[in-house]
Amino acid sequence: MLKVITERIKQGYRTIPFPAGEMPQLPERYRGLPVIDSSKCPDGCAKCVEACPTDAITIDGDMKIDLGRCLFCTDCMDACPEGAIEYTPDFRLATSTREGLIIDGKAFELAQSIDEKSRRIFGRSLQLRQVSAGGCNGCEADINVLGTVVFDLGRFGIHIVASPRHADGLIVTGPVTQNMKLALEKTYAATPAPKFVIAVGACAISGGPFIDHDEQNNGCDSIVPVDMYIPGCPPHPLTILDGILRLLGRIEGNER
Amino acid sequence: MTVLAEYVRTLNGKPVALADVPVVPMEVFRETLKEQLARTSSELSALFGVPVDSEGVRVYAVVSDGASSEITICATDVGQRYPALTPYITQAHWFERELAEQWGVVPEGHPWLKPIRFHRSYRHGQDAWGRVVGDRILPCVQPVGTDYFKVRGDEIHEVAVGPVHAGVIEPGHFRFQCHGEHVFTLEIELGYQHRGIERRLIGGPDKRTLHYMETLAGDTSIGHATAYSQLIEGLSGSEAPLRAQAIRVAALELERLANHTGDLGALAGDVGYLPTLSFCGRIRGDFLNATGLICGNRFGRGLIRPGGVAFDLDDAMTADLQKRLTAAHRDVTGAANLLWSSGSVMARFENTGQVSLETTKALGIIGMAGRASGNDRDVRRDVPSGYYRFAQIPVSTWHTGDAFARAYVRHLEIQRSCHYLLEHLPEVPGGKLRRDVGPIQADAIAVSLVEGWRGEICHVALTDSEGKFAHYKVIDPSFHNWIGLAMSLRDQQISDFPLCNKSFNLSYCGHDL
Structure with a gap:
């Protein structure tokens, strides 16, 4: 027992104050919300469009990036001769709508919280069931991290539960493979209403790297209604936490 | 009479012309493999089919030998059916199930021929189980080809778990045959994560190829991206600069550290x-954040590129990494030592989920789980490539084959990876980060092996006359090892399943592809 206590003292207190206090510092090379400067684009140049592995970029007059497809890789930046695309360190990426993920370099609207009545029900206690439906287990790993002492999801009254019967909503990851489609439908049906669905990661939003494969369904919103989209490949744990707290109205607007 | 060689020899990452791979009759193929695999230093790294024309399938076998650091490749042609290899070469059992599922070829006499991923055959109308085109394939419950081990008798019951599990875990289906708490057998059915990657690699490399590699198994992004990059470099006759090779090894060891640390925590939790x-849980994050410091992504996405690496280390970053690693090394050692000195933990770890060395060798269980049963194999030493040729990391093994051994080997590997990084990070050789890769050799075959944190990652590419992938085979270490988890549960208590499962911590997506 003494050994445990000694070790506990050495390991220290590790929970981050987020969302209170200063914004957590992410590494300099971290790739968060991209910014676009279409004015730098030479006429007819589409090098970024050609380079993007998931066809997330379109140029129709102005350049647009679909964050739902974006893998946050460097391929577009590397291809661009003018530096028109850059990543910022802003990890706040969750939106309430699929269209909201399509950015054009102007204002980016972060997710809205649920209505006042739902907030009274779920604001201080939200039980979520996770369904992993394809993908690479990266998003699952970074959801799991929220349970560690660093993020301590439990302090917000949010837990991942072991049955859909105990859940207020689903966190879905993966493009929804054909082999997982039925299991997702059944899990959704088994969750009592009112309920939410949060789609985490490029796969669950659009199919991600597996877009248009016959073996999957290009994400979960063709199968279950989605209330929140959290993009990334995988999203940083802070991005996911920020999203869930916004859903509950515990972070609002551009507040940090 | 000229005696032809039964196989062609090569080295890790070095291509050979497809025409140089001998195609031998099935009996010769089988006897050659039997003879090669009788050596304790050898292992069946890959066995897979490639369609040669509308009629037949060519089966390639790749054997790696730790004693000579050589890789050998041989091939044979099969028609609709052939006498199964598994009765003679046990470690072929899962490979032959895959072969049957992908190409509709029946290995006759296979002791337990079932699909492994539940998808349609890649040869239209050819199905090993006689399923009709257009029939819906329901994973694990479809009647044809999905029988389960059955135990009959009073009070015998069956427990079915999954595909959706209780925590944040990938999907898979587990069937236990039990008598009370006692488990007679566990059968594991996968395929829920199947997203059809291998088929999409044909005709590449293209702009999505590398991203497929990084998402074959997210926790092994660096391992698979390195195996792929090494293969492309070999096929184009180039080599990554030494500096890039050293950074790749640092990233691979950080990946090992993060995963092993997370697993020790999860084992304690179980x-x-x-x-x-x-x-x-926190220290794992520290190792992931160290990778994030180098390339901006905690899983190492974007770091490894054919021809080198995309991000450099500078002096300030190296110093920062040293500082973080020194602290994380102390913390993880302290956290792990609590396990070994706690009687209640050791009582649960020891003698739980034992897998003998004999079983390990017969079934081809590899990597960290294999080393915990005394299977002294490690690609980093046995078939080294990249910077591992210059800087060695001692191999860690244990002899008891139980959950304790799999935890303790992780602990030993954590120690050695930390020592390696602390010693070598300040001495990363200078030079360029990346070299252009030239055109890819046409009509060739190359094998790339990397010791990922779970074990041997094997990638095999066959190119066509234009230097595009005619076939690309990925074998994640989990492919070899799922059967090890099933074996570890025999004659155990069903309540030991979470512990045994975590002690292997295998990848569903890496298996399902």
Whole structure:
């Protein structure tokens, strides 16, 4: 027992104050919300469009990036001769709508919280069931991290539960493979209403790297209604936490 | 009479012309493999089919030998059916199930021929189980080809778990045949994560190829991206600069550290020992953040590129990494030592889920789980490539084959990876980060092996006359090892399943592809 206590003292207190206090510092090379400067684009140049592995970029007059497809890789930046695309360190990426993920370099609207009545029900206690439906287990790993002492999801009254019967909503990851489609439908049906669905990661939003494969369904919103989209490949744990707290109205607007 | 060689020899990452791979009759193929695999230093790294025309399938076998650091390749042609290899070469059992599922070829006499991923055959109308085109394939419950081990008798019951599990875990289906708490057999059915990657690699490399590699198994992004990059470099006759090779090894060891640390914590959690669970959850993040410091992504996405690496280390970053690693090394050692000195933990770890060395060798269980049963194999030493040729990391093994051994080998590997990084990070050789890769050799075959944190990652590419992938085979270490988890549950208590499962911590997506 003494050994445990000694070790506990050495390991220290590790929970981050987020969302209170200063914004957590992410590494300099971290790739968060991209910014676009279409004015730098030479006429007819589409090098970024050609380079993007998931066809997330379109140029129709102005350049647009679909964050739902974006893998946050460097391929577009590397291809661009003018530096028109850059990543910022802003990890706040969750939106309430699929269209909201399509950015054009102007204002980016972060997710809205649920209505006042739902907030009274779920604001201080939200039980979520996770369904992993394809993908690479990266998003699952970074959801799991929220349970560690660093993020301590439990302090917000949010837990991942072991049955859909105990859940207020689903966190879905993966493009929804054909082999997982039925299991997702059944899990959704088994969750009592009112309920939410949060789609985490490029796969669950659009199919991600597996877009248009016959073996999957290009994400979960063709199968279950989605209330929140959290993009990334995988999203940083802070991005996911920020999203869930916004859903509950515990972070609002551009507040940090 | 000229005696032809039964196989062609090569080295890790070095291509050979497809025409140089001998195609031998099935009996010769089988006897050659039997003879090669009788050596304790050899292992069946890959066995897969490639369609040669509308009629037949060519089966390639790749054997790696730790004693000579050589890789050998041989081939044979099969028609609709052929006499199964598994009765003679046990480690072929899962490969032959894959072969049957992908190409509709029946290995006759296979002891347990079932699909492994539940998809349609890639040869239209050819199905090993006689399923009709257009029939819906329901994973694990479809009647044809999905029988389960059955035990009959009074009070015998069956427990079915999954595909959706209780925590944040990938999907898979587990069937236990039990008598009370006692488990007679566990059968594991996968395929829920199947997203059809291998088929999409044909005709590449293209702009999505590398991203497929990084998402074959997210926790092994660096391992698979390195195996792929090494293969492309070999096929184009180039080599990554030494500096890039050293950074790749640093990234591979960081990946190992993060995963092993997370697993030690999860193992502690599965026996209800919360201090190590809490500590390791955080320390795992410290190792992931170290990777994030280098390339901006905690899983190493974007770091490894054919021809080198995309991000450099500078002096300030190296110093920062040293500082973080020194602290994380102390913390993870302290957290792990609590396990070994806690009687209640050791009582649950020891003698739980034992897999003998004999079983390990017969079934081809590899990597960290294999080393915990005394299977002294490690690609980093046996078939080295990249910077591992210049800087060696001692191989860690244990002899008891139980959950304790799999935890303790992780602990030993954590120690050695930390020592390696602390010693070598300040001495990363200078030079360029990346070299252009030239055109890819046409009509060639190359094998790339990397010791990922779970074990041997094997990628095999066959190119066509234009230097595009005619076939690309990925074998994640989990492919070899799922059967090890099933074996570890025999004659155990069903309540030991979470502990045994975590002690292997295999990848569903890496298997399902």
